[in-house]
Amino acid sequence: MSTTQFHRYWTQLKRMWELAGPAMVIEVSQFSIALVTSAFVGHIGPLELAAVSIVLNVLEEFALGFMLGIGSATETLSGQAVGAEKLHLLGIYMQRSWLLSMATALLLAPFYALAAPIFHKLLRQDAKISELAGRFSMWMLPQLFFFAMNFPLQKFLQAQSRVWVLAAISSSVLLIHVVLSWGFVSRLGFGVVGAAVAGDVSWFLLVVAQAGYVAFGSFESWNGFSVQAFSSFPGFARLSLASAVLSCLEIWYPTVVIVMVGWLKNPEIAVGAASICLNIQYWSWIIAAGFNTAVSIRVSNELGAGNHEAAKLSVVVTIVTATVLGLTFSAVVVAAKNQVPKLFSSDPQVIHEAANLAYFSAAAIFLDIIIPVLHGVAVGAGWQVQVAVVNVVCYYVVGLPLTAVLGFGFELGVKGIWSGMVAGYVLQMAFLLFVIYRTNWEKEASKSEERMKNWGEISGE
Template identity: 60%
Template structure:
């Protein structure tokens, strides 16, 4: 498990840190700039990122099970199918970037913050198309346990990003434009480096060149991709809704800044769990494809316990440094104070988010995307968000009330997923994987 999870954790943390670093540099430009970038990251980009990452999850299921079944020649075809679908999806999502400012105003966000966020969103449009290529490449490499290459490239990309931000934002004082340019360059360097590795002949069994077969039988692939995207989006849009709800409170600038800092920390910690998500997805899909249900069950147990232990460590760190971590992102005393008050909520969320992504990885490895989408709707949008709105607005609990509702939704979903996995007949899942490989291979 660690052979996959270790480098996958480093890769996930490094890639997310591109946004993390941008937030840290922008936060010292001013509180309005921080709020604008945070609004973009948690609303516009959160929407697009969820769609693009979800579209790639279909590749994760099929590639992992193909490796287990020994159908290595199909991996390159699957990745090309995913590129086509993700590229078209990026084109469809482009208007949400171009018209981000009026969309945010329509969602009743602060006018000044929305206008600045809209300008920044147009500048980072190239990153949307980088996602369309990056996520399929990630799933392609992960399914073969070639995660160290991805990790080394990701670490190099974040190092480049820090240097570019220091030059463009701090030294040349290009402000938000400098941060956007740094992000665009870093993401495309990441994609190009991974593509060069694949095209250079290091994976002769799985990459045999471009093929017209990628355009055949796209309908079934689109169906699974859309189901994966819906599952992923319902997860990520839950956090987007949280930001939008906070943006309608009194003094939204300080509230948005505080909750954005907390969300950045939570998502950064979640990137570690996403490394275990990748590991358990690869292990479960490989073992199901190979017809080994007992190995699949053992992988789930080991990965869940390991990720939960690390989540507990992060929870303790947040509580121990609750008055210090906000200073990484802001110099404003109001923002620092408000962020510190949310430390207990961040800590609880981080612990739950160390378990939940692993359970999602099991679902993707087994091909349960449709079912998880319905569970997300019930836990998040029928229970979590309405409860958060009730506590935040009706009972005047503000940010803490809204976050409490979100936490209850996450907790409920985690319990349901655990129950599903414990009751699953893994012998049946092995047969389903075999049927899927016969149909797709």
């Protein structure tokens, strides 16, 4: 490697970490709101842990799939608008995303209200778990509308690299949530209701702090509410829905897996152990989400500015870095397989079952760090539709049927289910790496320029 090539590589690595570092703090902090809830509730008993876990890992992930997907469209367009120096478009995109997200929240609200019969009658979960899960979901319904406000705000700020402020807000709210959860659950003994209320308050504070920063900060990209948010709305909605499909297919994959685990014998133990593994896996995912955000911003900015070589180099640097972290994180999980489950449960059977899944969980964690980075490349370039097709094939045509065969046909239980899930991840990673390897980045930069022209006309330019 020549001195010039090393300098270019180092520059991209530095820029990537400048975005990925605070983005990791944001993702870890926001995800940990649910993680803290699970940890406090898990020490009440296995029934409470199973009930709260199935809401957080199934119902909430079902909703987040839509919300994150709609925000993903804003991320693509906003990032490329920044690269093209059309900052005035960002506020319009955020307002359109708010409208779509709030409409989506209204459509999803009945699922929260009817969670108990949905889990028991439709998804065939244990009656006691379903009843308690329904009570918990009713109390956490307000969070659905806070999600709808949060993600457009977050993408608006991230596209402009205002990541450290977001990190400070998110980490502060997490500390508040720990105190609220301790007070409501451990100190006052309000159980799952107290856990839900603590989450409601925390997400409310997160949204208010971000909105206040946008309203009172100095932003050339925000000029208040505008009727332009309603112009050519169907076009924006189509891209947002395509992004939502991509996000949903990705997030719902482990969600379906946790539902299948609930069909095994001793569901309280099986779901509790599987939810612990998923919580650990989500930790790796949110670390990868920092790189997802960083590479999406870098690729979209560089393509928007017409710098196709810089975009390509950003992709290479991020994939290499994520691979190293993936190997490291997986090794740590295996080494601490007997200690980590104790953070989430005091039940010996749950802890033992979770420890037995450590090697399967480590494999999923490695892949779950690489794949979000590849998705970040897709979002930055605007490939949501193509990647959604790949997701369908890898996860739902291959992964889930294999999961059912290994888990139930061969009676391998949770280990068989996890093996099928990992197989879907492997196939997904292979497809995406092949697509990226064959990409003509100069052509992608031209597509970005054309997209900005079209969206500029849509927004009244």
